[in-house]
Amino acid sequence: MHENPFAVVAKPGDKVADLSTPRPIIDEDRLAANIARVQAYMDEHRLNFRPHIKTHKIPALAAEQVAAGAKGINCQKISEAEVFATAGFEDILITFNILGSQKLERLAALNERISGLKVVADSAATVDGLSEYFATHKPLEVLVECDTGGGRCGVQTPTEAIALAGRINDAEGLTFVGLLNYPKPGAAAEVQAFLSETLSSLKAAGIDCPIVSNGGSPSLFEAHLVTAATEHRAGTYIYNDRSMVRAGHCSEDECAMYVLATVVSRPTADRAVIDAGSKALTSDLLGFSDYGTVISYPDAVITGLSEEHGVIDLSKCTGRRPEIGEKIRIIPNHTCVVSNLFDTMVFHRDGVVTRVEEVAARGLVW
């Protein structure tokens, strides 16, 4: 699908500076350093590490994460897990409540194909739906998702967690294998309290709980404070982005992705317009009031995006201002959603393209 025979395809050896814009570009050395740095931290603290592949959706990158020491991967939907299972991954955790006959059928088929599939549940309805399917299929491993302050999915109290763990173990075709929480940055103590209380009660009830899966990228280097956890999940760290710099997780020099864009208009002295809009950078603000950091022009502010245009306010730039035709590099607010917009991702070292990977798990309906 989406073949366009007229498109110019980047290839190894091409100069990044010559590539058509807009497109995200990944620095190989920063990518490798980001993988190594976080794995070293996890190893130091004897935490299993489970990278979330939603950030890149590229099997080759997950293979690099596993080669560095990661134990399995984290997917957010069945289609992602299907693509990664086809690529050879066996230990896949899908952190989603899976409901509905079409998804359950696909989940059962996926479970037959790989050895280490795991999903989460936070309600009796989800557990009962899973059991209805898996009673007559290969049994499925299920974790209870806990809301430790993240405010999304998850049971609200340790009491609810224990009841649901029991329901899973009582359900035909399901095995309770652990607890999982959706992260809230900077709340290690809160997370630890919820999880350790739940673990104590599970132990008292004689329910085995081999996995305690904590997560999150911005607070990744606080993972060791949650001593109840056996593993940590994170995605964004592999590329990093402006939100990770703000969180103090990394410096700008550790951001492996930038979006290459061309200045296509300078209608006024204070305004530049680039060819990267919301269909390249996305509208994700993540609390910022603008749409990315312009490398080499720190005082330039991307004030607005339409679909294929970005408007940059140059009024605070004291030195040189970008000219029409000039290519600029932007660190996006959020890399995971940028990945999701492009069918291929270009990698480089020192400005020369090293490889072009298909973003294999994007654009797939569940």
Added chain:
Amino acid sequence: MHENPFAVVAKPGDKVADLSTPRPIIDEDRLAANIARVQAYMDEHRLNFRPHIKTHKIPALAAEQVAAGAKGINCQKISEAEVFATAGFEDILITFNILGSQKLERLAALNERISGLKVVADSAATVDGLSEYFATHKPLEVLVECDTGGGRCGVQTPTEAIALAGRINDAEGLTFVGLLNYPKPGAAAEVQAFLSETLSSLKAAGIDCPIVSNGGSPSLFEAHLVTAATEHRAGTYIYNDRSMVRAGHCSEDECAMYVLATVVSRPTADRAVIDAGSKALTSDLLGFSDYGTVISYPDAVITGLSEEHGVIDLSKCTGRRPEIGEKIRIIPNHTCVVSNLFDTMVFHRDGVVTRVEEVAARGLVW
């Protein structure tokens, strides 16, 4: 690319209520009515109508727009125009300053393939770049883009517009064919003043200007107030969305697209979580503080999106609240960006799938 043999593909005859979620769905009758309604307005006011295909990126829909009376189409990048040229469209206006050797080469190749290619320019740099290429190729038709208050690209004054029109006509390989403005809603008088002053001066200078292209969806039904215009461009009207309802352009019942989502969690009495996040609805707020209108639950507020989850605040719902497993329908803030996330689009009539179209022009790097 992106083939997933395990994916369940929707097909004609399927019930929409049974489809896997999340995914956008288009109502055939509303689609046809939206096309007919706007074309009738343009016909009544003797304005040529040029639909912008960025909204749907599907050649079959553009064919319906042209069959209804549209004169040519509007694309925002070369890759879109390439796909639509392959599908048989000849009169294509690309409303973008095209710069850089790769894009210019592709533009020249595209110009050889179709009879009615047109682009815009708002600077000497763009004009000179085009001329450098087209001097030795089939000549290209160029419009001058004017900033009539939209604050994006465009020359700032009629004087600049006239100078640039002259430069185009003086440039080898280029022909000046018109003026174009990027719309600013509710500013018909301002647009009219800029365009009519420019037209008078062009006439005085003996420069022919056959096309005056005005645009915009929210202010579409003010198009007749800009009597200087010969044509109008608009995209969103074909699907409509929450922003178009707010603008007074249409009612909720005229929104042809909704995003079908499933409630996957009800962690608290006041919170529902659905399987549509920013990778289904996008983060486009367009001035709203939340992420769409939940049909049948008017008091439900989609307060936050992560990538694959949407969090809904139900605290203001006085009646029934959606339950786990229930499918809900959401009118997105902005349809054009939702289209861009999905490889295929499902159409229905009375809840039964009529066809599935490939979103052929998405995901293509320029």
